[in-house]
Amino acid sequence: xxxxxxxxxxxxxxxxxxxxxxxxxxxxxxxxxxxxxxxxxxxxxxxxxxxxxxxxxxxxxxxxxxxxxxxxxxxxxxxxxxxxxxxxxxxxxxxxxxxxxxxxxxxxxxxxxxxxxxxxxxxxxxxxxxxxxxxxxxxxxxxxxxxxxxxxxxxxxxxxxxxxxxxxxxxxxxxxxxxxxxxxxxxxxxxxxxxxxxxxxxxxxxxxxxxxxxxxxxxxxxxxxxxxxxxxxxxxxxxxxxxxxxxxxxxxxxxxxxxxxxxxxxxxxxxxxxxxxxxxxxxxxxxxxxxxxxxxxxxxxxxxxxxxxxxxxxxxxxxxxxxxxxxxxxxxxxxxxxxxxxxxxxxxxxxxxxxxxxxxxxxxxxxxxxxxxxxxxxxxxxxxxxxxxxxxxxxxxxxxxxxxxxxxxxxxxxxxxxxxxxxxxxxxxxxxxxxxxxxxxxxxxxxxxxxxxxxxxxxxxxxxxxxxxxxxxxxxxxxxxxxxxxxxxxxxxxxxxxxxxxxxxxxxxxxxxxxxxxxxxxxxxxxxxxxxxxxxxxxxxxxxxxxxxxxxxxxxxxxxxxxxxxxxxxxxxxxxxxxxxxxxxx
Amino acid sequence: xxxxxxxxxxxxxxxxxxxxxxxxxxxxxxxxxxxxxxxxxxxxxxxxxxxxxxxxxxxxxxxxxxxxxxxxx
Numbered sequence: 001x002x003x004x005x006x007x008x009x010x011x012x013x014x015x016x017x018x019x020x021x022x023x024x025x026x027x028x029x030x031x032x033x034x035x036x037x038x039x040x041x042x043x044x045x046x047x048x049x050x051x052x053x054x055x056x057x058x059x060x061x062x063x064x065x066x067x068x069x070x071x072x073x074x075x076x077x078x079x080x081x082x083x084x085x086x087x088x089x090x091x092x093x094x095x096x097x098x099x100x101x102x103x104x105x106x107x108x109x110x111x112x113x114x115x116x117x118x119x120x121x122x123x124x125x126x127x128x129x130x131x132x133x134x135x136x137x138x139x140x141x142x143x144x145x146x147x148x149x150x151x152x153x154x155x156x157x158x159x160x161x162x163x164x165x166x167x168x169x170x171x172x173x174x175x176x177x178x179x180x181x182x183x184x185x186x187x188x189x190x191x192x193x194x195x196x197x198x199x200x201x202x203x204x205x206x207x208x209x210x211x212x213x214x215x216x217x218x219x220x221x222x223x224x225x226x227x228x229x230x231x232x233x234x235x236x237x238x239x240x241x242x243x244x245x246x247x248x249x250x251x252x253x254x255x256x257x258x259x260x261x262x263x264x265x266x267x268x269x270x271x272x273x274x275x276x277x278x279x280x281x282x283x284x285x286x287x288x289x290x291x292x293x294x295x296x297x298x299x300x301x302x303x304x305x306x307x308x309x310x311x312x313x314x315x316x317x318x319x320x321x322x323x324x325x326x327x328x329x330x331x332x333x334x335x336x337x338x339x340x341x342x343x344x345x346x347x348x349x350x351x352x353x354x355x356x357x358x359x360x361x362x363x364x365x366x367x368x369x370x371x372x373x374x375x376x377x378x379x380x381x382x383x384x385x386x387x388x389x390x391x392x393x394x395x396x397x398x399x400x401x402x403x404x405x406x407x408x409x410x411x412x413x414x415x416x417x418x419x420x421x422x423x424x425x426x427x428x429x430x431x432x433x434x435x436x437x438x439x440x441x442x443x444x445x446x447x448x449x450x451x452x453x454x455x456x457x458x459x460x461x462x463x464x465x466x467x468x469x470x471x472x473x474x475x476x477x478x479x480x481x482x483x484x485x486x487x488x489x490x491x492x493x494x495x496x497x498x499x500x501x502x503x504x505x506x507x508x509x510x511x512x513x514x515x516x517x518x519x520x521x522x523x524x525x526x527x528x529x530x531x532x533x534x535x536x537x538x539x540x541x542x543x544x545x546x547x548x549x550x551x552x553x554x555x556x557x558x559x560x561x562x563x564x565x566x567x568x569x570x571x572x573x574x575x576x577x578x579x580x581x582x583x584x585x586x
Numbered sequence: 587x588x589x590x591x592x593x594x595x596x597x598x599x600x601x602x603x604x605x606x607x608x609x610x611x612x613x614x615x616x617x618x619x620x621x622x623x624x625x626x627x628x629x630x631x632x633x634x635x636x637x638x639x640x641x642x643x644x645x646x647x648x649x650x651x652x653x654x655x656x657x658x659x
Contacts, residue, residue: 013599021600021629024622056621199631203640204624210632 004040011068020057020210027060030067031075043228044072048099050083052110054205061217062103062224071224080205081110087125090132098133101227103220105140105183107207108164115142115157115164123171126178134458138223139172140183141165145192176436176457179223179385186219187212222383229443232361232381233335234313235277236326238344239288239295243271243307245369248294259304270372271306278311281391282382283333283398285314287325287342292317313398322349323356332405333398334447334507341381345369388437390484400480401508418512418582421478425514426586427487427521430464430471434485438473441488441504446543448515449504450536450550455490468493470525474518476509483509487518498526500536510546513583519554520578527572534570589634589656593649596629611648623647634659 001009007030014026034041047062049055059075066073076097078086083106086094094102104122111118122139129137144161165184172178187195190212197209208216225231240247244267245257257264278284284307288295295317299309309315314332316325322344330337338359344350350362366375384391404421411417430438439457446452455463463469474487486506492499500522505515526534536551540563552558556568587595594606601617603610612618618626627643630636630652636659638646646652 017599017629019625019629019632021596021622021625024625025600025617057625199637199639200624200628203627203643206624210628 003034007034007040007067011064014064015068015214018210018214020060020213023057023060023064023210023214027063030063030072034067034072040070041067041072042070043230044074045101045224045228046074046076046097046099047224048076048078048094048097048102050078050086050094050102050104050106052081052083052106053201053207054080055105057206057210057213058105058208058216058220061213062220065214065217065221066224069221069225069230071221071228071230073224083110084121084125087129087132095132099135101136101138101224102129102133103138103140103181103223105181108142108161115160116167118142119164119167119171122168126172130177136223136227137178138181138220139168139178140181141168141185143184143187143192143195145187145196174386176386176439179226181219181223183216186216190215218380222380223385225380225383226385231339231383232282232341233339234283234285234329234333234341235274235382236285236287236329236340236342237274238346238349239286239290239298239317241345241369242288242343242365242372243267243305244298244302248298249290253297253302256298256302258302264304266369266372268304268306270369270376273373273376275306275311277382278307278395279392280382280384280387281394283313283335283394284311285316285329285333286312287316287322287329289319289322290317310399311395313395313402321352321356323353326353326357326360336446341379343376386436388440390437390440393482393484396481397483397508400483403480404478415582421480421512421582423512423514423582424477424584424586425517425580426475426477427472427518430460430473432461434471434473435460435464437485438471438488441485441506442502445504445506446541447507447546448510449502449541449544450500450547451502451539452541452544453490453502455502463490470498470522472518472521474505474514476512476514487514489518489522491522493529493531494535496530496532498522498529498531498534500534503536513580515550516554516578517580517583517585520580523570523572523575524577527575531572533572536568536570538566538568540564589653592633593652593656596626596633600626600629606649608650608653609648630656 010026010029014022049059056077059077063073063075076094076099078094083104086092108115108118111121126137126139142161142164144158146158147155168180172180194209195212196207200206200209237243245263246255248256258267260268286295296309298305314329316329326337330340337357341361341363342353343363343365345365353360353362361381363376363379365372407420408417411420435457438460439455442453442455460471464471470491470493472489473485475485476483486509488502488504489500490502492501536556538548538551551568556570559567559569561567597603597606601615603615612623627638631638634656642655646655
């Protein structure tokens with residue numbers, strides 16, 4: 001057995017037994033053999049666990065479920081019941097461990113006499129945490145399980161817990177350093193009656209039974225995935241018996257099963273769940289074996305389709321093997337296969353995809369379509385911690401891109417095409433409202449990224465507040481819509497020499513002169529500030545070969561280079577500002 | 587599966603015990619510590635669909651006692 005097969009076997013055994021005993025053993029083996037196994041795991045994270053109860057079982061469940069998602073976890077478990085001490089003492093084991101992520105789950109009555117005061121205590125602890133470490137804090141809400149569920153009077157305690165949880169949400173909703181793990185919502189989904197085990201609480205101060213521990217572990221994995229960037233971006237769908245019942249090529253528009261009543265309702269429900277993902281910025285695409293005209297007709301004309309043509313970034317309908325189509329879609333949308341999720345009712349197609357393209361995540365659809373929506377809703381492929389304006393508009397932007405591609409195919413020359421786009425480019429200094437998107441661009445952009453330096457929101461904020469830095473954001477509109485903020489440059493003003501620390505563009509606008517405009521703007525600003533030259537770099541990564549000669553093309557002069565890094569200089573003495581024929585600059 | 591086989595499987599999966607004998611106990615089985623004991627009690631409750639009180643749980647520290655307890659339940 002290879003190492004990865006061994007690991008999968010260990011995980012499978014634990015999940016099948018579904019007992020803490022089995023998870024405990026699996027976690028030990030993973031810790032000893034795999035926690036820093038970069039060959040078989042995609043990411044590694046240090047994570048600390050603080051609980052007002054015995055949190056050891058949860059640590060074991062999270063360790064195993066993290067490995068199941070290719071995350072190697074090095075865990076620190078705070079001493080029993082030491083939540084406040086660990087956070088308040090700068091010399092504590094918690095801070096010595098310096099965790100990437102810290103999980104805090106405390107019962108309200110362990111923190112304060114009454115729930116709202118307990119919420120305030122957590123807010124105060126988060127404040128102390130911030131001052132002592134730069135990691136992420138994940139705070140659980142308080143569980144509001146009813147005390148007297150057959151009684152008739154409202155429970156004062158529950159009302160207070162509700163208020164306390166609202167206070168946590170209000171405080172941390174937009175906090176980049178603190179994420180809320182809604183334990184209460186998770187327990188409500190699982191069933192309060194089954195989410196607490198009074199027996200184990202009495203015996204060992206373990207509140208959660210094993211089934212709920214496994215679910216809570218998966219929820220925490222969503223936080224870890226956000227932190228490691230292992231979030232999927234694109235949902236790729238089959239058509240027949242996936243988006244609707246029946247086969248369009250045989251049953252025709254009026255024969256396929258899709259509508260407000262049963263049968264047909266189950267497919268509408270599934271489409272609604274998919275549409276909710278679209279609204280959160282997930283890119284949608286189709287990969288199916290049909291006649292293209294049949295599928296397009298359903299997308300355009302079927303009265304009960306929730307998903308319409310304009311929601312799809314790409315539609316790949318033909319009789320080719322689906323893994324081939326998947327690669328084509330990845331190229332066309334300009335994303336990695338490792339950001340895609342494939343959905344197909346046919347187990348043979350799923351198996352083929354798993355074998356040919358293991359980096360694609362494949363959703364195991366149940367045989368009964370009535371369970372499709374539930375199955376999709378139980379995944380965390382697309383879990384996000386926050387939504388930017390770009391996220392909300394992403395679907396539209398990609399659909400507009402599809403129209404642009406069609407126009408490009410029909411335009412006689414590239415110039416005709418660029419002219420017909422009627423582009424308006426805005427380049428401006430970043431403001432507070434751009435921080436989230438700017439940080440996101442540094443974290444997610446891999447191809448058109450000259451230096452691939454990753455920055456947090458705090459880093460970006462620090463830069464634009466500092467007189468030493470210029471932070472430029474670039475937006476691009478055209479006749480098909482607004483692309484949003486798609487370019488970023490971070491420039492450090494070192495006296496007479498300005499240093500371009502970061503220069504990146506979203507792939508969907510490459511080749512439309514926006515990058516030239518951004519360089520021009522930096523040159524003009526530098527000249528106005530009496531700087532004499534610009535310094536720039538290209539740092540090679542496995543993904544940014546696209547821009548290896550970008551500075552050369554911009555007439556920068558290479559001063560020295562090694563295998564990884566090339567340094568460039570640009571003399572501004574005779575610089576003349578450029579005009580852009582196809583681009584209106586705002 | 588007989589009760590012995592079910593127990594043996596639990597001990598094999600958790601502690602790598604291939605052949606389970608009645609004289610094995612918390613003192614002789616490697617890895618059977620106090621935390622593992624709680625996990626073991628949870629596993630027994632689940633496998634045999636029973637409820638084990640804390641006072642019983644602290645007595646169930648060798649295979650003979652576990653078997654005696656399970657045959658009464």
